[in-house]
Amino acid sequence: MVNNFLEALYPVFCELCGLRSHRRLPLCSACQARMAPNNHSCQRCALPLPPSATSAPRLCGGCQQQLPSYTRVLAPWLYDEHMAFLMHRWKFMGEQRLSGLLAGLWLEQLASAPTVDAIVPVPLHWRRLCHRGFNQSELLCHQLRRQNPLLRAAKLWAGLVSRRRTTATQSSLDASHRSDNLRGAFEVCHPCDGLRLAIVDDVMTTGSTVDALAKVLCTAGAASVEVWCIARTPAPGVSPH
Numbered sequence: 001m002v003n004n005f006l007e008a009l010y011p012v013f014c015e016l017c018g019l020r021s022h023r024r025l026p027l028c029s030a031c032q033a034r035m036a037p038n039n040h041s042c043q044r045c046a047l048p049l050p051p052s053a054t055s056a057p058r059l060c061g062g063c064q065q066q067l068p069s070y071t072r073v074l075a076p077w078l079y080d081e082h083m084a085f086l087m088h089r090w091k092f093m094g095e096q097r098l099s100g101l102l103a104g105l106w107l108e109q110l111a112s113a114p115t116v117d118a119i120v121p122v123p124l125h126w127r128r129l130c131h132r133g134f135n136q137s138e139l140l141c142h143q144l145r146r147q148n149p150l151l152r153a154a155k156l157w158a159g160l161v162s163r164r165r166t167t168a169t170q171s172s173l174d175a176s177h178r179s180d181n182l183r184g185a186f187e188v189c190h191p192c193d194g195l196r197l198a199i200v201d202d203v204m205t206t207g208s209t210v211d212a213l214a215k216v217l218c219t220a221g222a223a224s225v226e227v228w229c230i231a232r233t234p235a236p237g238v239s240p241h
Contacts, residue, residue: 012026041058047060087202087230094133099139099142102140113150114226141158161216188220
């Protein structure tokens with residue numbers, strides 16, 4: 001009864017269709033049902049795999065050729081048109097309130113909160129930070145810890161890594177140039193010997209950014225580095241549905 005009263009007094013509206021969501025998240029059940037979960041993916045990098053890929057270990061071709069520096073990626077959603085719409089408003093239109101929705105979507109898909117010593121948002125170069133006004137990865141970290149008490153035990157370590165130089169936007173480059181673009185871009189500012197770390201980002205495409213970041217963290221002594229992101233892009237030419 002209390003929940004019904006609060007819902008009537010402070011209704012929550014869906015960020016996709018605009019109708020009342022009738023739930024805590026500002027996303028109605030019908031709209032969420034049209035979004036694509038990342039249920040069948042590479043065990044290492046979370047790249048969506050065809051249903052026929054059932055043999056163990058379930059690794060994509062890229063990870064079979066060369067394992068990345070991180071141990072695993074938790075990316076529970078695919079980057080479809082619905083997720084792209086939310087992400088664009090969040091990152092480029094300044095709708096920071098969507099941080100809570102995106103964190104809630106990430107947490108909803110996990111059976112339990114993973115255990116790490118610290119969560120590390122992907123840093124922005126100061127010029128890009130000044131232009132955008134916020135680091136979306138850091139906002140996501142705050143919301144994850146706010147919504148899940150178990151994650152509050154992990155330190156939010158925004159100052160662990162700095163971006164040494166500005167780089168071209170990764171989305172403007174093809175896969176073959178993304179690694180070169182990030183060479184020498186990150187610097188670890190504090191010791192992290194023996195720590196279990198999680199890099200937090202919004203969307204993972206080729207994984208070049210998080211792999212470069214994981215590499216410098218492992219070199220600085222981290223025991224393990226995993227990646228948490230909201231969504232994973234399918235391989236080129238593969239539909240997210």
